[in-house]
Amino acid sequence: MANLAARGSRVQLPEGERSPLRTIGVRLLVAIGLVVFVALLTYLGRDGYVDPADDEISLLDAFYYSTVSITTTGYGDVRPESDSARFLTTVLVTPARVIFLILLVGTTLEVLAERTRATYRLARWRRSLREHVIICGFGTKGRAAANTLLAHGVPPDRIVVVDEREGPRSQATAMGLAAVPGSAAMQETLREAGIETAAQVVVALSSDDAAVLATLTARELNPKATIVAAVREDENAHLLHESGASAVITSSSAAGRLLGLATTEPHITDVLEDLLSVGSGLDLAKRPVTEEEIGPLAELHSRNPVLAVPRDGELMRFDDPRASELRRGDHVVILISHGDEV
Secondary structure, X not given: OEOOOOOOOOOEEOOOOOOHHHHXXXXXXXXXXXXXXXXXXXXXXXXXXXXXXXXXXXXXXXXXXXXHHHOOOOOOOOEEOXXXXXXXXXXXXXXXXXXXXXXXXXXXXXXXXXXXXXXXXXXXHHHOOOOOEEEEOOOHHHHHHHHHHHXXXXXXXXXXXXXXXXXXXXXXXXXXXXXXXXXXXXXXXXHHOOHHHOOEEEEOOXXXXXXXXXXXHHHHHOOOOEEEEEEOOHHHHHHHHHHOOOEEEEHHHHHHHHHHHHHHOHXXXXXXXXXXXXOOOEEEEEEEOOHXXXXXXXXXXXXXXXXXXXXXXXXXXXXXXXHOEEOOOOEEEEEEEOOOOO
16 A cells, blocks of 8 residues: 655555555565575585685575675675686676666665655645545445445546545555545544545444534535435434535435335345446436426436436425426436446
8 A cells, every 4th residue: 555644644545556665575586586696606616716714615605705795795705716707707796796786776766766756646636636525434335435436437536535444444545546544523634635625525434423523524624515424323314414414324224124125025126226236237317407308307208217306406206296397407317227328
């Protein structure tokens, strides 16, 4: 995970195409390989080397010569004496020494440049962070919300996850999303996620009291954002509305209604699951009414099943008499097959 924790920032952005840690690891393996290569070369040609402290070159002596030679320490105690040993040192050991130094310098520069690159990526991300979606809590509900947004075409770089747990944040960055550690009820955390410029906030926390606090904080920092919150119990739904939530989903009662319906009408629950699963089968879509469609709702309904008509901030069902005539500025919520143009 690329934790771009520039000074004063805790935002975690998705990794780039190449991880600096992986690059450094590969370079380390190459450096170790060069040491082993020179040691084996020395040991195989040990008759051409001399060690003043001993009459023969052991495998340990070979590795000793390799390390002091590769690192240019050069104590000079173990040295090539024969012409063949000196020739191999010239054509093989010296290039290995040069490659080792290049790896050493390159790795040092890589480490020094990483913070600069991270700071630049973070600054660029912050400059472009506008009209994005903040998901508070990345458990089952939060991940499902993110997958639905992605399936509806929301770019991954327009979604920011807020979660206190490292595991869910790692899952978020693996999906290409940015992540901020901390409590969604804290102003500092939400500001880190860009709450002032967010267009939507999804509150998908595990407890109702945490959801109420997060909603209150988000609404205080951004009076214009659309805030959608999940609540476990029906009796707490009004608290979220009073806290500033634009819409409240009661997870436990919704699941209970589906369970009850499935006992008598399993096919209906299959259709509902199909509608909730974005990207396959049936989908719901909302679009503005065109000039040609202004008039009787029945004409449009014959082409695409119309479920509701949003008008002036109010949602009217298709059987509402006021929705029988479509007006300029209306929208329609229609049922389509996946892949159909809206």
